[in-house]
Amino acid sequence: MKIGFASRLNPLDKRSWSGTTYYTYQQIKKNYEVEIFNFKWTWGVREWLTMQKSLNRRLFKKNTAVEFLRSYAKYFSKQLEKDLKKRPVDVLFVSASSQFIAYLETDIPVIYMTDATFQQLQGYYPYFSNLAKYNVQQGIELDKKAFQKTAHCMLASEWNKNSAINDYGIDTNKISVVPCGANLDAIPAASDLNMNASGQCRLLFLGVEWERKGGDIALETFRLLKQKGANPHLHIIGCVPPVDLAEEKNVTVIPFLDKNKPDDLKQLNQILLQTDFLLLPTRAECAGVVFSEASAYAIPSVTTDTGGVSTYVKTGINGFALPLQAGADVYSEKIWQLLEDKQTMQNLKHSARKYYEENLNWDLWGRQFQQIAERLVKEKR
Numbered sequence: 001m002k003i004g005f006a007s008r009l010n011p012l013d014k015r016s017w018s019g020t021t022y023y024t025y026q027q028i029k030k031n032y033e034v035e036i037f038n039f040k041w042t043w044g045v046r047e048w049l050t051m052q053k054s055l056n057r058r059l060f061k062k063n064t065a066v067e068f069l070r071s072y073a074k075y076f077s078k079q080l081e082k083d084l085k086k087r088p089v090d091v092l093f094v095s096a097s098s099q100f101i102a103y104l105e106t107d108i109p110v111i112y113m114t115d116a117t118f119q120q121l122q123g124y125y126p127y128f129s130n131l132a133k134y135n136v137q138q139g140i141e142l143d144k145k146a147f148q149k150t151a152h153c154m155l156a157s158e159w160n161k162n163s164a165i166n167d168y169g170i171d172t173n174k175i176s177v178v179p180c181g182a183n184l185d186a187i188p189a190a191s192d193l194n195m196n197a198s199g200q201c202r203l204l205f206l207g208v209e210w211e212r213k214g215g216d217i218a219l220e221t222f223r224l225l226k227q228k229g230a231n232p233h234l235h236i237i238g239c240v241p242p243v244d245l246a247e248e249k250n251v252t253v254i255p256f257l258d259k260n261k262p263d264d265l266k267q268l269n270q271i272l273l274q275t276d277f278l279l280l281p282t283r284a285e286c287a288g289v290v291f292s293e294a295s296a297y298a299i300p301s302v303t304t305d306t307g308g309v310s311t312y313v314k315t316g317i318n319g320f321a322l323p324l325q326a327g328a329d330v331y332s333e334k335i336w337q338l339l340e341d342k343q344t345m346q347n348l349k350h351s352a353r354k355y356y357e358e359n360l361n362w363d364l365w366g367r368q369f370q371q372i373a374e375r376l377v378k379e380k381r
Contacts, residue, residue: 001377003028004089004108006037006080008067008097014259018289019183021095024113027366028093032373035087037100039079045072062132067099068118068139077103084108091373098146109376110149111369115156115180115286115308118143119167124284124307126212144168151376154178154369156287157308176372179311181362182293185265188273190353193298197345201225201232201335204275204299206290207282208238214281214304215241220328221279221335222251228336234279235271272297277335278319281326285309291319295356298349302334312360318352 009016011025207213291312301319
């Protein structure tokens, strides 16, 4: 059986969709021959979309998500349609690119993977906020068409599934909730991890968007823990905070680590091995593979119950998902309680690793993809 892998992003690059595009490709490639379908914009298409973006910003003070415009989707759907006739496959897998299938005409079964509907995204993430009205209308229209054309949807969270059903009318029987795994090449064996409570307060904030990920709350949580006498250390990886930290002791900022580079990957592994809590008070989150990565290292996550987070962080099992309105005082108190209760902390570390092994790994995702793909081919025949 030959699988087509279609995506707006390069599946050979570990930075694509925080690595998710790359790791899903690797899983599919384990069992099948894979054809990659990845297209570049023509000059004409790029200029047309850039012009709309510029006009919306200058004349109407509105943002534009060009990938959710009808013209964009029609162009790439037709590119894929033409290429599929030249390179036929048995099943087409589409990674977070509803634009590729909204106007695609094919009898090839399509498996679509994403972590949010456009209905959920617009107004939720900063990039998808304050969009031109026609952009929102076209985005919902093309995204809904894509969902309706799929033979099966592999969605990253229950939150995502609920929107597909309630907003787009998708039959629950053609949806599977399959969480994303840890976007790391090598996962340490449980026996190589220190599963005991260290008694230390080594915090990790991992994210490229300081504001959306709740960076200010994380920093204030660190300061409150210092006042409590926890002697915390905070690693900030993926961004440069828009605040002056020159006088702040025990804060280490690493602006970027590239998972394509072995040395950067090794450095991330060492930091994860020495982390006690993932602290991510995120304001908006569709899924968050960082929670899968933390659980793989038996690190409890202290985060926010928003978007698809509750599929990845189960309170009392691999961390705590606090209410959106919770401030730094609530975060610091929760971490302080765990530092004071070493038995609970130790149990949490063990159950976090178990939750990773049973729910948050790519091998599980790969097995479920295999079952879905082979069933679709059998039904077609």
